[in-house]
Amino acid sequence: MMGLKKDDKVMVIGGKDKGKSGKIKQVLHARNRVVVEKLNLVKRHTKPGMDQTQGGIIEKESSIHRSNVMLFCEKCDKPVRYGVRTMEDNSKVRYCKKCEELFDK
Numbered sequence: 001m002m003g004l005k006k007d008d009k010v011m012v013i014g015g016k017d018k019g020k021s022g023k024i025k026q027v028l029h030a031r032n033r034v035v036v037e038k039l040n041l042v043k044r045h046t047k048p049g050m051d052q053t054q055g056g057i058i059e060k061e062s063s064i065h066r067s068n069v070m071l072f073c074e075k076c077d078k079p080v081r082y083g084v085r086t087m088e089d090n091s092k093v094r095y096c097k098k099c100e101e102l103f104d105k
């Protein structure tokens with residue numbers, strides 16, 4: 001089964017950001033997690049540095065477990081299940097199980 005990839009549009013289906021969608025920034029294969037742009041933000045405190053930077057709070061994306069996101073189909077306008085199809089040139093593409101739209105073009 002092909003997994004999610006960087007730049008996929010996904011929707012969060014569980015947790016505090018449920019219902020929000022965004023683009024995958026990073027896939028953490030080993031941990032089965034993804035980092036989605038501007039989602040699941042956590043506040044991190046930074047200390048004032050030697051270089052005159054001010055201490056404060058910055059928001060940074062935290063990873064989300066793979067099972068809490070679903071691939072978002074623009075055509076269906078909702079999160080969907082996808083299948084994998086092998087093309088004539090043997091490349092594998094993911095498609096929306098609802099409308100058959102291909103995710104990998």
Ligand SMILES: [Zn+2]
Pocket residue numbers: 073074075076077080096097098099100101
């Ligand atoms: Zn679709």
